[in-house]
Amino acid sequence: xxxxxxxxxxxxxxxxxxxxxxxxxxxxxxxxxxxxxxxxxxxxxxxxxxxxxxxxxxxxxxxxxxxxxxxxxxxxxxxxxxxxxxxxxxxxxxxxxxxxxxxxxxxxxxxxxxxxxxx
Numbered sequence: 001x002x003x004x005x006x007x008x009x010x011x012x013x014x015x016x017x018x019x020x021x022x023x024x025x026x027x028x029x030x031x032x033x034x035x036x037x038x039x040x041x042x043x044x045x046x047x048x049x050x051x052x053x054x055x056x057x058x059x060x061x062x063x064x065x066x067x068x069x070x071x072x073x074x075x076x077x078x079x080x081x082x083x084x085x086x087x088x089x090x091x092x093x094x095x096x097x098x099x100x101x102x103x104x105x106x107x108x109x110x111x112x113x114x115x116x117x118x119x
Contacts, residue, residue: 003043006062008036010055025050 001009011021011032018032025032025047034040035051043051045059052059060066085094088102 001064002038003041003048003062003064004036004038006057006064007032007051007055010057010062011036014055016054021051021054024054
């Protein structure tokens with residue numbers, strides 16, 4: 001199975017469109033089409049990482065270097081980023097910057113509580 005095959009299979013299993021995947025990777029829908037159909041096989045690392053993150057798998061899985069389909073970080077997270085965004089923002093629009101700010105605040109709370117409530 002090729003990188004493109006894994007991207008397409010995982011994308012369809014997750015119920016995502018090429019447009020949705022392209023948006024998170026910062027590429028065009030046509031680029032995703034080319035990746036999935038093995039027209040472009042030398043996918044830039046940062047694009048592959050963004051695709052893997054959105055699909056909830058590891059880049060190593062997409063490359064065929066690992067058998068696991070689930071990103072270990074995603075396993076520990078429990079909920080997908082989209083599920084968290086929906087829960088936190090009620091399904092309304094949210095920017096990546098806003099979501100990152102929420103993550104930073106959550107890290108702050110976790111660290112504060114680990115230190116006995118003192119920062």
